[in-house]
Amino acid sequence: MEKVTSFCQKNEICIPIMSDMYVVPGRYRRGKKQVDNDHHFRIDVFLIWVDQILQEIEDRFDERSKDLLICMSCFNPKDRFSSFDIPNLPRLARFYPSDFSRLDLQHLEYQLGNFVEDVRNDDRFWNLESLNDLSMKLVETKKHLIHLKVYLLLKLVLILPVATTTVERAFSSMTYIKNKIRNSMGDDLFNDNLVTFIERDLFCKITTEELITIFKI
Incomplete structure (x- = not known):
């Protein structure tokens, strides 16, 4: 709460009084239970987002x-x-x-x-x-x-x-290189293409003359 208050003060954001009743934007819904600002921001906002993050972790990662x-x-x-x-x-x-x-x-x-x-x-x-x-x-x-x-x-x-990042990068590159047109390429050619694609920043710095010298050796 101290961090949020400090952020709001620095950015001139109005800070609601937590003990006041929360005003629902838009038309008032009859029968809706009224709660104070503290309950709304703590239960209806903060904990809801925490639950959503935890659910996303559950969906992304196995035990x-x-x-x-x-x-x-x-x-x-x-x-x-x-x-x-x-x-x-x-x-x-x-x-x-x-x-x-x-x-x-x-x-x-x-x-x-x-x-x-x-x-x-x-x-x-x-x-x-x-x-x-x-x-x-x-x-x-x-x-x-x-x-x-x-x-x-x-x-x-x-x-x-x-x-983990390296493996994900390699799989992403594989999907890009081995498309429908190149699906029949052999493993050796595929490996060569994969290396040059992943390390393209390095290969772009090599001149034609240097490549000719390398192949001559």
Whole structure:
């Protein structure tokens, strides 16, 4: 409410008195229950939008994806790692079976306990805002060498959004290149076209003379 009030004052927007009755725009509907401004903006506006956002998340992500996002949020370094959740982070490691063996998973919870105690007692980690900040600070303080498995898990979390975006970009490019006209092209030609399309900014900088030199080599 303080942020909204501050925004309205800066932009000269009229701020309604929350205890006053809410006036419905347009014609008054007989029998409609009257509520105050606080109830209208909190229940009929704010919570409605929160419900719609949650419903959109439900529609977009399956249970496994939501579980992954919840586990990732437990790494948040804000407020001296107030969101840090040791039981959830080993669950995050189970999404990467090729990087964490059964033995690693058994020891990870103990390592996470040591890690969070270490960073909470170090004032250099108190004002971090993001996972990226945490990663850089670990390298800067050499603590990534002490907490190897925790740092590996953090790197995997940071790579995930980039990898997801890269895959989506590749699929989008595939749909554009392999249209009805070019649907019969072979895999080799398709791969060549895909690489040049995705990296077109780089290829546009290469001159004809440079291409001729490359092919001669």
